[in-house]
Amino acid sequence: MDFSRVELDEDQQRFLEEVRAFTAEHVTEEVHEHERQTGSGFNLGVHLELGKRGWVMPEWPVEKGGAGLDPVRAKLLDLELHRARLPDVTMGTTRLTIGTVEKFGDPIMVAEVVKQVAEGTARICLGYSETESGSDIAGAKTRAVQDGDEWVINGQKIWTTGAQQCQYAFLITRTDFDLPKHKGLTMFLLPLEVPGVEIQPIHTYGGERTNVVYFSDVRISDRYRLGGVNDGWSVLRGPLDDEHSIGGPEAERSFQDISIGSMFVHQLERALDAAYAWAKTPAPDGSRPIDDPLVQYRLGAVALRLEASISTPGPLGRVKGSESLVLGGAELVDLVGPLALISEGHPDAHAGGEIDYSHRFAQGTATYGGTVEVFRNIIAQHVLGLPRANYPGHKVLSQKRRESSAAVASPVPQPA
Ligand SMILES: Cc1cc2nc3c(=O)[nH]c(=O)nc-3n(C[C@H](O)[C@H](O)[C@H](O)COP(=O)(O)OP(=O)(O)OC[C@H]3O[C@@H](n4cnc5c(N)ncnc54)[C@H](O)[C@@H]3O)c2cc1C
Structure with missing residues (x-):
């Protein structure tokens, strides 16, 4: 480096x-x-x-x-x-996927979308997770059935962040329930402004808005298919590897953020600034927390976490970044005390409620874009070169999942 x-x-x-x-x-x-x-x-x-x-x-x-x-x-x-x-979350999901759309999409469709993406009038969200398949993206059960030159899509996605402000979802569907899990998938760039798509909000503890998206007999042209039928897993690999920071030598040479974790930790930087401002504020007797060496030490330790996260590359940085936010945020709350937990908008909130926000925001970072546990698997496999996890019962579980996928013949989940 x-x-x-x-x-x-x-x-x-x-x-x-x-x-x-x-x-x-x-x-x-x-x-x-x-x-x-x-x-x-x-x-x-x-x-x-x-x-x-x-x-x-x-x-x-x-x-x-x-x-x-x-x-x-x-x-x-x-x-x-x-x-x-x-x-910039929605700009991030758009940038993450547009290259794959270009690579695998119908050229006329691509030309339209590329122009709109560049001018900002089209945005793309990630339609991967379902209620029973988050980490296990390939377990998707949202069905796409071909009908002439069209596809009919039924099912439900969850945590589809940005869907309410996007024109397209980069959508993973199941087109064959009989094939092995990774082989029966097909990807689409699904236009969201079509009949049968319903978007319902989820507001998280971390202050983010995400969504449940329902698809009821949604009809789209075959020109929105990305890559071959049942070949969705190879289409998805590129954006997934990018999101998982498994870049090749090209990514290492570039000036991109060296890890997905470094996106998160900017929030800890702001919380640290807020804590520093608190520490420099004199009490009525003129004393300041910053003059206490223990306070200096604790602030310094958070600053060190921050720097280590920004400088740690690839999937390791993803885990480090989230841990720094969770642990660093908790440390700042403990140091500053109840004042730190007053949310922005309240007249007594300190420095725009940045510490409170950061502490809440931190929790979700351990989950989205792949959980930190899944990233530990990625580190084991791709960084340390260890074999794939093969824990006892793994095969039995996989077989059971296949059976239950096959059993989900047609029910269309309805909006609550
Ligand atoms: C705020 C927010 C925004 C999100 N945005 C999007 C989005 O835009 N698009 C989208 O498609 N998804 C999105 N997600 C979904 C996110 O990617 C999933 O929640 C995540 O992948 C985990 O899936 P899950 O919730 O189904 O948990 P599960 O996969 O059921 O995991 C449950 C627990 O088991 C652990 N676990 C699972 N598999 C393994 C394994 N192989 N080894 C070790 N531990 C394992 C996990 O770490 C976790 O602790 C978002 C989630 C949140 C909270």
Whole structure:
């Protein structure tokens, strides 16, 4: 890993100033307030402004709707958007999947979607998880049945974050219940604004909005299929590996965040700033918590966790990042006391309630994008080179799951 400083040349410095001017103008307090109220991880106004500059897909060439940025400028843009606290979950899921859509989609459909994604008018959410298959994505039971040149889709997804502001779901379906689990799957880029799609919100303890999405006799054209029928698992591998930070040498050389965990830990950074501000505030007798060496030590320990998370690559960083948020957040709550748990919006909230928010937000990071336990398996297999887990009863369980999948013949789950 190369820790050396990147010296910006004049053009890069100018670009940095341009981005800072953009965030000052567009990522305003109203944007933050909207995010606090909705937890949607998205702001339409800012997203469209990014699209006008080609900054939704900044490394795409200009003629494709991007800005043709080199990796340094693209990194500067992402860093500044993070610093300005742009709600960017939906931009993230769109960027994660669009490359696979391009690779496996019908060329005419792809041309339309690529243009809209670049200008910001189309966004893509991840339609993987179901009530009985989260970690086990390949256990999906949402059915797609071919009817001439169309597909009829029935079933239910859960935790489909951003569905309410996306035009498409990157959807995994089961097209053959008789084939082995990973072989009977087909992927679609499902348009969400069609009859039979119903989106219901879930609001999490962490302040995020996610969704349940129901599909009742949803009809879509075959041109929305990605890759071959029953070949969905190979289509899904690319975005899954990206989400799991299993990048190849290309990813290691680039300026991308070195781990998915580093996205989360920016929140701990803000909570740490809030705790530091608290520690420097004098009490009526003039004493300040920061003058106590133990307080310095505890703040320093959280700062160290933060740095370690940002610097830990790949799937290890994913686990480290989530653990740092959970443990670091708890440490800050313990240090600052009840004041830390007053939520933003209350007149007594300290520093915008950042510690409280961070502590709540931390819990979900151990789950989405793959749980930390699943990432430990990935580390064992892909980093340490250990064999796949083969615990006692594994085969029996797999067989039982296959039988129960086959038994789910047709019932269409209805909205509650
Ligand atoms: C806020 C939020 C947003 C989300 N957004 C999305 C989204 O946009 N799209 C989407 O498709 N999904 C999304 N998810 C779903 C998320 O990916 C799943 O919740 C996650 O993969 C875990 O699946 P599960 O909840 O079914 O738990 P399960 O898979 O049932 O796991 C239960 C427990 O068993 C453990 N476990 C399971 N398998 C193994 C294993 N092989 N080895 C060791 N331990 C194991 C898990 O770690 C966990 O502790 C989101 C979830 C949350 C909470």
